[in-house]
Amino acid sequence: MESCRALILDDEDDLRELIALTLEPMGVQCVPAAKLAQAKTLLEDGSRYQFCITDMRLPDGDGLELVAYIQRLHPDIPVAVITAHGNVETAVEALKLGAFDFVSKPFDIATLRHLVNQARKLAPLPDGRENTNHRSDLIGRSPAMEHVRAMIRKLARSQAPVLVSGESGTGKEVVARLIHAHGPRADRPFIPVNCGAIPAELMESEFFGHKRGAFTGANTDKQGLFQAAEGGTLFLDEVAELPPPMQVKLLRAIQERAVRPVGAAHEQPVDVRILSASHQDLVRMVHEGRFRQDLYYRLNVIELRLPPLRERPEDIEPLCAHLLGRLAGDHPCPRLSARALDGLRTYPFPGNIRELENILERAWTLSEGQTIDVDDLQLPDTCTAPSPHQHVTQVSDLERYLESLEKEAIEAALLACQHNKTAAAEKLGISFRALRYRLKKLGLD
Template identity: 50%
Template structure:
């Protein structure tokens, strides 16, 4: 059955260009020039698959049409046309429920990409799809809500900012947004922004031309090109250098990149998802992160709960991890003793789900008779088998413990914190330093000072 696109623009030349371009894609078109006729067309043709509307119309705003469709229809995708550089209006439209936006003057290639992506929505099931490789396990209210958010966000092209502590599952959420959306058949390209040396960031993102700098022996495509048609996931986006933030913002707004050493712009069709464990709003206030980029990538924010905030999911997660170990190791999965499960449920988990996975895997290796005991878990003694809250812990007399040798007492606390951070990040020193909010150089000094760098 031929799909239908409703075109709304008061400029006859643009309306005709859109009509001709979309018709040549084998689609049926309805073209009108104002809000009144658009609302009438939507009422008369409930099978409209996509609505493409200008923002400024003679009798109102395209945002009225976006909101009307959101309140009355679940099968019509809507995208907006905005004046060149009108980022604020585009963001407002995305927040209102628009699938995507495109700047005037209209690029024919970008228009075709947008139409193809939008029309895929109508052919997808609205049920949550968690693949065997990427799953969001849990039965607590926060996880149920998060799954519902993923379904809604997967039907949009709005940039999403995923916040949460290290190890809580931000990349899992990003992968599921991608897997449940119209870009699921295209690449999902994750990049840890903090792991790229500052001098190579631009080349990694945008690519370079042959001979553009020493060592550029061939042409190289960047991450934006690699993700073309799909999703680019910017993990730890707060770690991007300020000069790169400007270039990233331009690439997102223009939907085009320019390789280092080249004058040619390459159109890219990429959805941006980003994440960090830091407070990005505080980074903006401290002028470590550009406010214009923040508002561009933070159109919609999703918060991933920490594991301690959904502790009742620990038994389910632990069983899943043990079953996975059994399959991968081709053995009967070890069982958790009641005491071991109690210890896990009482542990604070600074490293969240990632730390739980590390603990379970280590315990499965160490346990005897295929039964995991509390001793096999090797939980850090500072929080082992305790439900003590932070406020209660602060009431414990530090003076008694520090009498006679405060330096040693403080050093022991610092050593335990460093060990916990390393454990939570699979002994990745760079990630551990980020978790603790110190530079890598400071962290490396602490490791050497306490002889933990072996």
């Protein structure tokens, strides 16, 4: 690994010396600073620094001020902060300001080395060349998608937990994978988990693993999702579906960076970055008491909202070209008529990109020839709201009327997905567990 220079800011001589003795064998030249003003002067003297480590408490300021300063004037330099033990709030604030990670005092040598290895993967090379490839697989050049791309580049450099929010079908897992792939953990596992698909009684074992004999049927030790994601990223999709007891356990795992397998006597340290996603309004769920506020703030250190497809109609054409090309494979790629494109641009897409893909696949299958016309798309017209001049049917029993609409929508989704309940739940924008509940309630199971 190439040698590099690092700025080390701490007012304790012994700690600066310890850091230097640890990092120099790794090929890191440590440039010390004891005060905030001295660190700023060193940053402006023309020397290149591959990363910076700063303490929080300084004689003439604090580490948060340096994090903000570097983020504003030297955003290519990763900066990590040293915090007092257990001061999670300060660490979270540092991550929000742009720090890529933090380490708590007293720290061990292995933890410091790991942090530095992560920083070097993010840092610019000594000659100033970019160290990472930020190619994106997102389709579309609308201002909304350019903003998402810029956020992915920024979030990939951090170790902060990220909440990816957006309607069902907007591509939340795709974005989570890109954040992982463009960051320092790219060579480690990306483990996605749908929180709504795991039975509540099995969640603790699935997330944290279990020891042999921990419960009936536990015939061998089992690795949990946290352990499987060691060194990489754990993506919690539909995190709003976690039941309250599991929310408590997840909060502790995130705060302590450790998990305790079911039946184990001691916690095991884990190094995992947490990304999560939900199409539900978590703020409302917090206000209603259905989601823990402290867990929400740990998961939502930074939020990345994905725009629905109806907010970026200019991306419809490139998306269609990409999706049709993928559907056609080795066959000649079909094209959309002007009328078909106009129809897609004005359709509201409640199911977003996932629905667009389903519409195109159906149209390609049913159309004759190489041109898909608007009639081939069979766009639903039930999603458009009635105008003030349209006649609205009078309803005498609102609850029964709403149940009939819900039943009709579920039956249509099951039919469209060939009675695959998991796919139908995704199409409807609800969790698998919620679909099972509705099927039982409506007598459809």
